[in-house]
Amino acid sequence: MREALEGSQAIARAVALCEPDVVAAYPITPQTHIVENLSKLVADGDLHTEFVSVESEFSAASVVLGAAASGARAYTASSSQGVLLMAEVLFNIAGLRIPLVMTVANRAVSAPLNIWNDHSDSMAVRDSGWIQLHCENNQEAVDTTVQAFKISQDTDLPVMVCMDGFVLTHTMEVIDLPTLAQVRKWLPPFNFKRALDPSDPKSLGALVGPEFFPEVRHSHHAAVQNALPVIEKVDASWGKAFKRNCGGLLTVEGPQEARIGFLAMGSTVGTLRSGLAHRTEGPDARLIKLRAFRPFPEAALRQAVAGLDHLIVIDRAISPGLGGVLGCEVRAALYGQPGAPRIHNHAIGLGGRDIPETIVADLLSAIEDPDAPAFSVFDADLSMLPPEDR
Amino acid sequence: MIEYRIHGRGGQGSVAAAYLLASAAFEAGHTCQAFPAFGAERRGAPVTAFVRIDNQPIHLRSQVRAPDFLIVQDDTLLMDRGITGGLKPGGSMIVNTKRTDEEVSETFGCRAKCIPATELALEHIGKPIPNTALLAALLALTGDLPVEALAAAVRGRFKGTTLSRNLELIEHSAGLMPQGSWREVQDA
Numbered sequence: 001m002r003e004a005l006e007g008s009q010a011i012a013r014a015v016a017l018c019e020p021d022v023v024a025a026y027p028i029t030p031q032t033h034i035v036e037n038l039s040k041l042v043a044d045g046d047l048h049t050e051f052v053s054v055e056s057e058f059s060a061a062s063v064v065l066g067a068a069a070s071g072a073r074a075y076t077a078s079s080s081q082g083v084l085l086m087a088e089v090l091f092n093i094a095g096l097r098i099p100l101v102m103t104v105a106n107r108a109v110s111a112p113l114n115i116w117n118d119h120s121d122s123m124a125v126r127d128s129g130w131i132q133l134h135c136e137n138n139q140e141a142v143d144t145t146v147q148a149f150k151i152s153q154d155t156d157l158p159v160m161v162c163m164d165g166f167v168l169t170h171t172m173e174v175i176d177l178p179t180l181a182q183v184r185k186w187l188p189p190f191n192f193k194r195a196l197d198p199s200d201p202k203s204l205g206a207l208v209g210p211e212f213f214p215e216v217r218h219s220h221h222a223a224v225q226n227a228l229p230v231i232e233k234v235d236a237s238w239g240k241a242f243k244r245n246c247g248g249l250l251t252v253e254g255p256q257e258a259r260i261g262f263l264a265m266g267s268t269v270g271t272l273r274s275g276l277a278h279r280t281e282g283p284d285a286r287l288i289k290l291r292a293f294r295p296f297p298e299a300a301l302r303q304a305v306a307g308l309d310h311l312i313v314i315d316r317a318i319s320p321g322l323g324g325v326l327g328c329e330v331r332a333a334l335y336g337q338p339g340a341p342r343i344h345n346h347a348i349g350l351g352g353r354d355i356p357e358t359i360v361a362d363l364l365s366a367i368e369d370p371d372a373p374a375f376s377v378f379d380a381d382l383s384m385l386p387p388e389d390r
Numbered sequence: 391m392i393e394y395r396i397h398g399r400g401g402q403g404s405v406a407a408a409y410l411l412a413s414a415a416f417e418a419g420h421t422c423q424a425f426p427a428f429g430a431e432r433r434g435a436p437v438t439a440f441v442r443i444d445n446q447p448i449h450l451r452s453q454v455r456a457p458d459f460l461i462v463q464d465d466t467l468l469m470d471r472g473i474t475g476g477l478k479p480g481g482s483m484i485v486n487t488k489r490t491d492e493e494v495s496e497t498f499g500c501r502a503k504c505i506p507a508t509e510l511a512l513e514h515i516g517k518p519i520p521n522t523a524l525l526a527a528l529l530a531l532t533g534d535l536p537v538e539a540l541a542a543a544v545r546g547r548f549k550g551t552t553l554s555r556n557l558e559l560i561e562h563s564a565g566l567m568p569q570g571s572w573r574e575v576q577d578a
Contacts, residue, residue, distance in 0.1 A: 004422060167451050357450055
């Protein structure tokens with residue numbers, strides 16, 4: 001049913017539709033409303049789940065790890081410092097191949113302290129071995145949340161649903177929530193084959209020495225890569241059942257003959273689309289929305305950029321001393337490919353700086369500069385900095 | 391697309407006002423988007439919130455820089471002359487104040503409507519929360535959404551006496567306005 005809902009409230013309701021056995025989370029801005037709403041659903045008797053109020057994010061992640069390992073459908077959510085405090089457990093969850101779902105309400109990481117949106121938090125745990133999916137709007141965040149439970153069950157991997165903090169979590173918009181009956185029909189019951197069972201004791205998380213560790217890592221890498229077709233299949237199945245989908249691994253919009261492309265993840269895509277539509281002049285441009293960041297869809301990306309001379313890669317996170325995280329990954333994926341576009345990598349909107357739609361024209365103009373650096377923090381006002389930092 | 395920017399202070403229900411306006415738009419069959427610009431989250435601190443209403447999907451996520459309407463919940467914020475920054479030519483502001491329309495209009499160089507929303511709110515709900523009175527007045531002036539859509543949004547958000555008193559407040563506040571007198575602003 002279509003309703004005007006705040007993003008966080010919609011996510012809580014979507015999680016409830018998946019009927020998790022265990023929810024454990026610790027509140028942190030801008031994820032707080034998700035946990036508050038889940039807590040309220042439990043208190044009102046609308047969601048029957050074991051809601052564990054924990055004393056830290058480390059415990060939240062540990063609780064859902066244990067719960068899922070014992071065969072329970074489990075969910076958690078966090079942001080920023082909370083994700084960092086979870087980091088050790090997030091690697092354990094993925095390394096143990098525990099299927100569960102977590103929402104990351106993306107926020108910058110301290111210091112300096114900043115509660116606003118960018119992608120630094122989920123990028124900091126990029127290599128934990130989780131599936132990471134990014135959402136452009138709250139409808140996609142709702143749909144991806146339900147899909148994430150299915151993807152995680154089908155791959156025996158944890159799935160992180162990344163949604164921009166405040167920009168999505170605190171935005172009210174019209175959202176079509178599926179019904180409980182529809183979700184029950186679409187999402188099979190949780191059945192974790194390796195679940196711990198006292199009647200059939202086995203060990204989970206044993207010490208692995210050098211004689212087997214590389215094989216374990218290879219196997220994990222293969223499992224995450226093998227999730228690529230699963231993510232596409234689950235989204236296609238969702239499309240069949242609900243008459244809308246989230247774009248699988250990535251989507252491409254705009255004229256095929258365009259020589260310039262934009263690539264971004266999350267809510268920034270919407271602003272870029274709006275900016276492209278409202279231009280009165282300028283070249284045609286293709287807009288590539290990357291939904292799956294892990295696994296990284298190299299083959300689909302190579303296809304998506306075919307024919308482009310220039311690709312503007314928008315980053316919402318920075319790896320200091322190197323550049324944009326996404327930009328570097330796109331460069332690596334296209335390296336050595338015949339006819340690969342020149343990549344212009346810019347971080348914008350770090351720490352929640354507002355991204356105006358006029359940025360589209362500014363980014364297009366920047367292509368013309370032959371001396372432009374390989375990476376820039378595009379909206380930084382360098383005049384505010386001492387000369388040695390410019 | 392109609393764009394609104396709401397200025398208030400923490401505790402005055404500025405974010406709730408944005409959500410109510412967006413819900414009213416949804417009730418009236420439009421697409422909507424409402425979101426706050428959170429700063430220091432404490433009572434009394436300046437708060438800004440934004441609303442977009444359209445008849446097609448809204449992709450833009452930027453803050454509203456060039457609003458059609460400003461809703462000012464606290465007249466001490468008028469000390470910041472930059473408050474009308476970006477207001478579209480022909481744009482209007484509705485202000486919770488005992489000052490006169492002429493005075494505010496002249497100071498800021500735009501059409502202004504002043505209503506004593508705090509007093510109206512105290513009279514009906516017993517709390518100095520001016521948001522529903524301001525929204526009702528604005529909708530009555532512009533006719534962009536029926537005041538009944540706002541009432542429906544309020545019904546979705548409040549219960550009991552808070553609901554019934556807010557509904558009375560909406561009716562009272564809307565009734566004080568010359569109905570639809572700002573309509574030509576958008577038709578022009």
